[in-house]
Amino acid sequence: MQPGRLSASPRLTVIFILLALIGAAAFISGILGSDPLRAWQAYLVNFLFWTGLSSGAVLFAAVLNLTDARWGRPLKRVAEAFGAYLPVGFLLFWVLYFGRVEILPWIREPVPGKEIWLNVPSLFARNGVGLLVLSILSLAMIYYSVKSDREWIAGRERGLADEGAENVSCKLCWKRQRTLSPILVIVYSLVLTLLGFDFVMSLDRNWYSTLLGGYFFVGSFYIGVAALYLLALLLGGRSELKNHLTPRHFHDLGKLVLAFCLFTGYLFYAQFLTIWYGNLPAETRYVILRVKLTPWEPLAWVVLFMIFLLPFFILLSRRVKLKKPGMILLSLMIITGMWLERFILVAPSLWKRGNVSLGVLEVLVTAGYLGIVGLCVAAFLKRVPLLPVSDPLFRKSIEMKEERLRP
Amino acid sequence: MPHDEGLVGIFSYVDDLLKALERLKQAGYRIENVYTPLHLPEVEDILGKKPSVVRLITLLGGICGGLSTVGLAVYAHLSFSLITSGKPVLPWVPWVIVCFEGTILGAVLSSMVAWVVKGGMPRLRSVPGYDPAFSQDRFGILVACTGSEQEQVRTLLTEAGAGEVRHAAW
Numbered sequence: 001m002q003p004g005r006l007s008a009s010p011r012l013t014v015i016f017i018l019l020a021l022i023g024a025a026a027f028i029s030g031i032l033g034s035d036p037l038r039a040w041q042a043y044l045v046n047f048l049f050w051t052g053l054s055s056g057a058v059l060f061a062a063v064l065n066l067t068d069a070r071w072g073r074p075l076k077r078v079a080e081a082f083g084a085y086l087p088v089g090f091l092l093f094w095v096l097y098f099g100r101v102e103i104l105p106w107i108r109e110p111v112p113g114k115e116i117w118l119n120v121p122s123l124f125a126r127n128g129v130g131l132l133v134l135s136i137l138s139l140a141m142i143y144y145s146v147k148s149d150r151e152w153i154a155g156r157e158r159g160l161a162d163e164g165a166e167n168v169s170c171k172l173c174w175k176r177q178r179t180l181s182p183i184l185v186i187v188y189s190l191v192l193t194l195l196g197f198d199f200v201m202s203l204d205r206n207w208y209s210t211l212l213g214g215y216f217f218v219g220s221f222y223i224g225v226a227a228l229y230l231l232a233l234l235l236g237g238r239s240e241l242k243n244h245l246t247p248r249h250f251h252d253l254g255k256l257v258l259a260f261c262l263f264t265g266y267l268f269y270a271q272f273l274t275i276w277y278g279n280l281p282a283e284t285r286y287v288i289l290r291v292k293l294t295p296w297e298p299l300a301w302v303v304l305f306m307i308f309l310l311p312f313f314i315l316l317s318r319r320v321k322l323k324k325p326g327m328i329l330l331s332l333m334i335i336t337g338m339w340l341e342r343f344i345l346v347a348p349s350l351w352k353r354g355n356v357s358l359g360v361l362e363v364l365v366t367a368g369y370l371g372i373v374g375l376c377v378a379a380f381l382k383r384v385p386l387l388p389v390s391d392p393l394f395r396k397s398i399e400m401k402e403e404r405l406r407p
Numbered sequence: 408m409p410h411d412e413g414l415v416g417i418f419s420y421v422d423d424l425l426k427a428l429e430r431l432k433q434a435g436y437r438i439e440n441v442y443t444p445l446h447l448p449e450v451e452d453i454l455g456k457k458p459s460v461v462r463l464i465t466l467l468g469g470i471c472g473g474l475s476t477v478g479l480a481v482y483a484h485l486s487f488s489l490i491t492s493g494k495p496v497l498p499w500v501p502w503v504i505v506c507f508e509g510t511i512l513g514a515v516l517s518s519m520v521a522w523v524v525k526g527g528m529p530r531l532r533s534v535p536g537y538d539p540a541f542s543q544d545r546f547g548i549l550v551a552c553t554g555s556e557q558e559q560v561r562t563l564l565t566e567a568g569a570g571e572v573r574h575a576a577w
Contacts, residue, residue: 276500279493
């Protein structure tokens with residue numbers, strides 16, 4: 001079996017470049033215009049969303065390694081592709097430094113007693129180091145995965161003469177992936193918790209919630225799995241993947257999306273219920289502003305429907321999970337809903353005027369980020385085999401077809 | 408013509424079971440029963456059977472259970488004035504848990520009752536062709552066939568991957 005690479009049309013690359021340029025132009029004109037807060041707010045929401053999406057998708061590959069899962073092996077490379085954005089995301093993080101006065105209200109009005117944690121050098125240092133470590137670990141895991149496949153393919157092209165040496169190298173790469181995966185899972189949860197605390201919770205100077213970090217990284221994994229589902233559905237028809245991505249894979253991925261839809265909803269409710277019961281002004285103000293007061297209340301209901309209620313009832317059906325057009329629409333709805341969820345976590349803390357700051361500028365900045373992520377993913381998939389051919393569990397899944405199930 | 412005997416093919420793998428079912432269906436044999444230790448929607452698809460009514464009963468039981476517990480909570484709050492300071496008289500936020508628990512309870516109980524009734528339990532007579540392995544790690548297909556057809560059915564089942572083919576009568 002000689003695995004193929006993605007043969008993306010040059011037109012797609014041009015579209016992504018255009019999107020990135022349009023987004024950059026909109027952002028720059030926004031920060032130089034009369035209302036820089038709105039541009040910085042859109043940038044922050046997109047940074048949190050796309051970093052969560054990419055790291056969540058890479059986490060999927062790490063979890064596959066960690067659990068010795070065979071079912072999702074053909075999806076491993078597609079999941080790893082999102083990791084190509086992480087170093088770019090690390091660079092984009094530093095742009096936030098220039099908008100710190102706009103997006104971090106505690107710089108203008110320091111909170112007494114919280115100066116040790118809420119100060120600019122410490123905040124950017126800890127988040128920068130965290131994102132750097134997350135990017136390095138993700139890229140290292142992906143590097144060993146790709147390196148192993150390339151050596152395996154090169155070995156096949158040379159013939160089987162040095163199969164022994166090739167196996168030693170592949171085994172070493174596999175061992176390193178297995179070592180890096182659990183570390184990546186822990187670092188992911190810590191770094192995403194940090195992002196949630198520093199760039200969501202601290203925006204409301206007096207609000208605190210110990211569960212927000214967990215909610216934030218589980219939500220990011222939900223976005224990552226939904227994005228992976230969408231990309232797998234879009235790539236599934238290609239000849240390189242067609243024989244390996246069966247309806248059973250999409251059914252299982254649909255079940256995983258349902259599971260994380262429930263888990264994200266559960267964590268939201270666990271937090272909401274605790275705040276509701278305690279009824280402490282320092283805690284309730286954050287929730288009341290978003291779910292009870294104009295103008296944010298209708299948006300909060302839209303988010304609830306898009307990321308929890310509709311996916312929950314739709315994904316209960318097995319037949320629906322096997323329908324490609326329906327699932328593409330559902331994944332898009334979840335991804336859009338989660339973008340709005342990140343928006344409603346951030347924006348009401350910053351935007352104090354009587355309207356919802358959602359418009360052309362937000363759409364253009366989001367399009368810019370989409371262009372950057374799309375370029376990274378497409379560039380990665382063009383250069384690597386689309387299937388993890390040397391992965392021992394992928395090989396096992398081929399040798400023992402999944403249909404040969406035993407109870 | 409009704410049959411009172413047939414053959415049971417015993418399979419280890421799902422794909423062999425599905426292959427055998429498809430071949431038997433194409434050949435026009437009457438499949439009396441399929442035994443599996445786990446739910447396989449593909450079997451229903453091949454046999455053209457509608458999903459079991461147990462699903463619907465479970466759903467109805469769940470809805471009734473959820474509504475009943477919320478109804479009980481409303482009744483208790485209004486009858487005994489269970490008003491907590493700073494909270495609404497009928498607080499829906501904590502009732503999500505009550506409703507969830509009631510839904511699960513209703514669904515489990517109705518599912519169990521439907522399963523027992525629909526399965527005709529307790530079954531005092533032995534089921535034709537049944538083997539305890541069908542509740543552990545094997546699949547079985549009971550095909551109704553007379554003496555003259557039995558050789559063809561046996562060949563078909565064996566070629567499809569049956570590890571063993573037994574005679575059964577009822």
